[in-house]
Amino acid sequence: MRRWGTTIAPIVFIAALLGGWEAVCWLFAVPAYFLPKPSEIGVALATNAPSLFASAWLTFSTALIAFVIVIVIAGLAALAAAANDLVEASFRPIAVTLQVTPIFAIAPMVAVWAGVDHPDRAVISLAAVAAFFPIYSGALAGLRSPDPELVRLFDLYGATLWQRLSRLQAPSAVPQALEGLKVGLGLSLIGAVVAELAAGSGAVTGLAWRIAEASHRLEMAESFAALAALAMLAAGLQLAFLLLEQRALAWWRGR
Amino acid sequence: MAEPAAALDGVEVDYPGRGRALGPIDFRLEAGEIVGLVGPSGCGKSTALRLLAGLEAPTRGKVRRAAGRGETAVVFQSPTLAPWLSAAANVALPLELAGVARKAAREQAAEALRRVGLGGAEKARPAQLSGGMAMRVSLARALVTTPQVLLLDEPFAALDEITRRQLADDVLALWSEQRPAVVFVTHNVEEAVYMASRVVVMTPGPGRIAGQLAVEGPAPRPPQFRTTQGFRDAAERLSAMLHGAMAAA
Numbered sequence: 001m002r003r004w005g006t007t008i009a010p011i012v013f014i015a016a017l018l019g020g021w022e023a024v025c026w027l028f029a030v031p032a033y034f035l036p037k038p039s040e041i042g043v044a045l046a047t048n049a050p051s052l053f054a055s056a057w058l059t060f061s062t063a064l065i066a067f068v069i070v071i072v073i074a075g076l077a078a079l080a081a082a083a084n085d086l087v088e089a090s091f092r093p094i095a096v097t098l099q100v101t102p103i104f105a106i107a108p109m110v111a112v113w114a115g116v117d118h119p120d121r122a123v124i125s126l127a128a129v130a131a132f133f134p135i136y137s138g139a140l141a142g143l144r145s146p147d148p149e150l151v152r153l154f155d156l157y158g159a160t161l162w163q164r165l166s167r168l169q170a171p172s173a174v175p176q177a178l179e180g181l182k183v184g185l186g187l188s189l190i191g192a193v194v195a196e197l198a199a200g201s202g203a204v205t206g207l208a209w210r211i212a213e214a215s216h217r218l219e220m221a222e223s224f225a226a227l228a229a230l231a232m233l234a235a236g237l238q239l240a241f242l243l244l245e246q247r248a249l250a251w252w253r254g255r
Numbered sequence: 256m257a258e259p260a261a262a263l264d265g266v267e268v269d270y271p272g273r274g275r276a277l278g279p280i281d282f283r284l285e286a287g288e289i290v291g292l293v294g295p296s297g298c299g300k301s302t303a304l305r306l307l308a309g310l311e312a313p314t315r316g317k318v319r320r321a322a323g324r325g326e327t328a329v330v331f332q333s334p335t336l337a338p339w340l341s342a343a344a345n346v347a348l349p350l351e352l353a354g355v356a357r358k359a360a361r362e363q364a365a366e367a368l369r370r371v372g373l374g375g376a377e378k379a380r381p382a383q384l385s386g387g388m389a390m391r392v393s394l395a396r397a398l399v400t401t402p403q404v405l406l407l408d409e410p411f412a413a414l415d416e417i418t419r420r421q422l423a424d425d426v427l428a429l430w431s432e433q434r435p436a437v438v439f440v441t442h443n444v445e446e447a448v449y450m451a452s453r454v455v456v457m458t459p460g461p462g463r464i465a466g467q468l469a470v471e472g473p474a475p476r477p478p479q480f481r482t483t484q485g486f487r488d489a490a491e492r493l494s495a496m497l498h499g500a501m502a503a504a
Contacts, residue, residue, distance in 0.1 A: 156329055
């Protein structure tokens with residue numbers, strides 16, 4: 001009963017919001033170029049479904065490629081940092097800088113470096129920058145906090161640095177690393193969208209470009225439809241990751 | 256006199272900010288004997304154990320111990336198992352860390368699990384085991400390297416009375432197979448008398464040796480050993496020594 005409630009409640013709430021929105025637009029005769037009705041957005045979503053799907057696929061694959069690249073780089077960096085304090089200290093300023101760097105500010109430079117012919121590479125790089133910090137710091141925090149009693153056990157049996165990293169620290173890091181990955185996945189999607197707006201310039205026609213394009217033409221219903229597609233993509237990604245995380249944690253805990 | 260299995264010679268341990276934690280203390284652990292170490296909490300029992308395990312260095316004095324990999328094994332207060340590894344993989348860990356091939360290590364681990372009465376539980380994860388079973392896995396891991404010295408740091412503290420007694424008998428039975436020298440830390444007087452052939456009483460911190468008591472009787476203990484006059488007398492005398500040590504401090 002409770003389970004059903006938590007599933008139905010958000011649907012009812014969103015339906016009420018959309019209903020209210022529709023009613024306000026009717027009552028005050030709000031023009032469609034200012035704020036389209038949800039029904040009009042629904043129509044735009046349906047009629048543009050094939051091209052929106054193609055755009056969503058592009059944004060999705062961009063974010064995913066960036067995510068995979070950053071997992072490899074941040075994972076290796078975290079392993080190196082966990083193995084050696086000097087390495088960790090050397091990485092720290094760069095990691096913090098990456099964390100506070102607005103993607104928008106570096107997008108023009110990255111676009112130049114990627115070259116005019118490869119705006120897709122610029123977008124992937126920027127999305128990777130956006131996702132780097134949570135993935136790196138989640139992995140590092142996990143690698144640095146194994147059970148102290150297990151650490152003593154490894155001391156007792158004279159484990160080497162590599163044995164500690166691979167058999168104790170890496171497996172101990174799983175829960176915290178997953179937490180970092182969850183945040184990083186969301187950020188890689190946001191990064192892909194922002195980078196597309198900043199560096200795409202029409203050559204990369206993902207969802208962000210569709211939103212901007214439609215807004216420029218005052219096709220607000222189309223703009224909202226692309227936004228809705230983006231929201232569905234983000235929600236779908238998070239849901240998929242949550243399911244994956246649950247299974248991974250259940251395996252890790254052994255139940 | 257034969258070489259001891261391990262020894263503390265004039266050992267003192269100071270902790271920064273806390274002062275003296277242990278000593279001065281002289282202690283010899285003979286090969287194959289079981290020594291119970293009792294004392295009030297904070298007397299440095301666990302510190303003494305960590306010294307013997309080589310996990311800590313003394314501030315002054317000398318620690319003698321067999322330093323080879325797997326020659327000293329420790330069973331901690333909690334089972335200290337890796338949750339992501341199966342029981343067999345946990346037990347095989349000391350062997351694998353020492354470079355034993357995975358397959359051979361797993362076979363020895365399965366055998367060690369059989370000896371502690373957990374044959375068939377090789378694939379179980381720690382989360383699926385009861386407290387007593389997890390402790391047995393921990394014990395199997397400690398014994399899998401056939402150590403010369405086995406250190407037990409209040410291993411039964413978190414278990415219920417029936418499980419404690421069962422495990423005490425099991426530890427003695429396992430000891431009689433391999434005959435390692437055992438140091439058994441506890442704050443339970445009866446448990447110390449039941450397990451040990453010699454009980455060392457420590458003073459409140461900084462811990463020193465207040466006295467010791469030899470416990471007569473066969474090991475492993477025969478059934479109903481707890482009801483014998485010898486057991487009860489030893490427990491009484493040990494209690495009195497412990498009270499004396501605490502009153503003198």
